[in-house]
Amino acid sequence: MTFDVNEYYSELSGDNVLIAYKGNVSSELISNVLEAVETRMEDFSEDSKIRKKVYNVLVESLQNLYHHIEELPPEMQKDFDQKFGILVVSKVDGQYKISTGNFIEEANIPELKNKIDKINSMNKDELKDMYKFILNHQRLSDKGGGGLGLVDIARKTGNKLDYKFNRYNDEYSFFNLDVFINAQK
């Protein structure tokens, strides 16, 4: 059965949502989302330490999407924007949850899965070492991505990256990533 992206999106966009978006992920969209979320958090006077953490993790989540979204083939562009992604930021049970989603080609799944599993198996110090190693030894891609986003997210949140690959068709799956930030000091 095909994964229903729209249904998944409506399920995510329930209560306590700060922002929900589906569509083309562009640089302007990222600016708008960041501004909106910053304003929302100021409105309900969130603690500045948590506000910064959410903002930081949101920047990395959005820019990960921006750098890694694959341009969809014409037959899928009937239903989705060319650089389609989803984003939902919500607050549930004392945690901020940042959910992102994008299509990924089957062939690219193992590499991403291995990377996340590796990150999830590491403790705080190991993540710090990995971050410093990549920072010092890996060059930026032409697009400006550095392979540090997920490591940074894991370090800053102190939580495991929650992910799923949902089969969409023979070539594509829909990749969901949920990131949690504890809102208690």
Place this chain on the structure above:
Amino acid sequence: MEPLIIEGTAKTPNVKFESEEGLIEIKGRSIPENSIEFYKPLVEWLEKYGEEPKDLTQVNVQLEYFNTSSSKCILDVFKKLETIHKGKNEVIINWHYEEDDEDMLEAGEDYESIIRVPFKMIEIVE
């Protein structure tokens, strides 16, 4: 040598590089999707400055946010400063962080452990 002055935007920091005073400042937010373009003139300026640096170069980094794309470019900036420091000219990097921002302090310590230039961690108390 001409100073390098760049006004900050929502995604890029204020930059003030003054060769006469030996003063290097980067302040604000650094979260562009692609930071290479933004940092290129900074690294080039420092390379030129490194040919005839002041006896003491004071570096003030005061970032509210920076993304991982910027983190590599900031390392490139620091590596240029490291070269100046190796050439027997004094360089001090003042890394500012807000009092509750442990992540920013830790980021400074990461750089301090990679770059052979003295760092001073400065807490900003509101």
